[in-house]
Amino acid sequence: MIELDGVRKDYSTDVAIGPVNLQIPAGGITALVGPNGAGKSTLLTMIGRLMGADAGTIEIAGHDVTRTPSKDLARIVSILRQENHFVTRLTVRQLVGFGRFPYSKGRITRADEAIVTEAIEFFGLSDLQHRYLDQLSGGQRQRAYVAMVLCQQTDYVLLDEPLNNLDMLHSVQMMQHLRRAADELGRTIVIVLHDINFAAQYADRICAVKDGKVVEFGTPEEIVVDEVLTRVFDTPVTCIDSPHGPLAVYYRPVAAELESEPAG
Template identity: 80%
Template sequence: MITLAEVLKEYSSEVAIGPVDLEIPRGGITALVGPNGAGKSTLLTMIGRLMGMDAGTIEIAGYDVASTASKDLAKIVSILRQENHFITRLTVRQLVAFGRFPYSKGRLTVADEKIISEAIDFLDLDALENRYLDQLSGGQRQRAYVAMVLSQDTEYVLLDEPLNNLDMRHSVQMMQHLHRAAEELGRTIVIVLHDINFAGHYADRICAMKDGRVAEFGPPEEILTDDVLTRVFDTPVRVIDGPNGPLAVYY
């Protein structure tokens, strides 16, 4: 479980994230949604300790994020931010191997190599593992970064807009991979998404944020309603019955 208690990040007297009180259960996918500037990515990076808090506490599986040693925290939670992607003369396998650093400190063992191969195979990258990142499409690179995070072998995985710059087909494929990771690998995934319909279809829980606060939290069927989405996004939203569940229509 991820527990946030009175978490606050102040940028000025008028701009702040929180205070946030939230419990994210273990297992499945929890999607953070909301309008631009709602605080989704800030909250995710505070959970992953890539940004400090001004007040409050965050615990992951009982470990205090602020006080747990980095070497120990890196074996509990992994995070992929959208802005820390880089394209360089690394192969896919070399990139994915970075996920093993908390364990190997750069000296890969046979066990590390096995986990790296499993992550590559899981994301269907085995045919590309010796290709350089700058030779890949955007969708292929995105899968490689997610494979790197999975190879870190943490139960808790934080992903900041992994669908960013992906077309519809690759977005669907990415969400299918993440759903499999939650189901088959037992990962607890917290993901920032812009598309409410992807959240509604693939997430087990949705946390809707607005103005730096949690506006709503619950299963998709409770969040995907006309009233909730219209209030959260400040624009008319109609939820209709789709072939595989509710669909939000906005215009």
């Protein structure tokens, strides 16, 4: 379980995240959704200890993230941020191999190599593993970075907008890979998503964040409803039932916009 108790991050007298009290159960996929600037990425980076909180406590599987030694925490939780820039020229296989650093300390063993191969195959990167990252498309690089995180073999995986740079087909494939990682490998995945429908289709739980606070937490069936999403995103949202679960439609006719504008 990931547990946040009174967590707060202060940016100024007018801008703050929290206080947040939240319990994310172990297992499955939990999606963080909400408007731009709501605080989703800040929450994720505080959970992963890439950013310190100004108040409160965060525990992952009973470990206080502020007190647990880095070498131990790296075997419990892994995190992928939005911005990933390696200055050194690396191949896909070399990048994925970095996920073994908490165990190998840079000295890759045969066992590590086998785990790297498994992660590469899991994400369908076998044909690309000897290419350099700057020879890949943005979507291919994103898959390689997520493979690196999965290669770390932590029970808890934090991903900040991993669908960036991916078209619809590859976004679906990425979410299918993550669903498999949760179901087949037993990982607990917390993921920041902008598309509410990907959260609805692939997540077990949705955590809606607005103005730095958690305003809703529940299953897709509980969150992907007209009233909740309209309130969270401050725009009219209509939700429909599909054979695969609820879907949100946030289309507003142009005519309605024109009618609302003052004449002249």
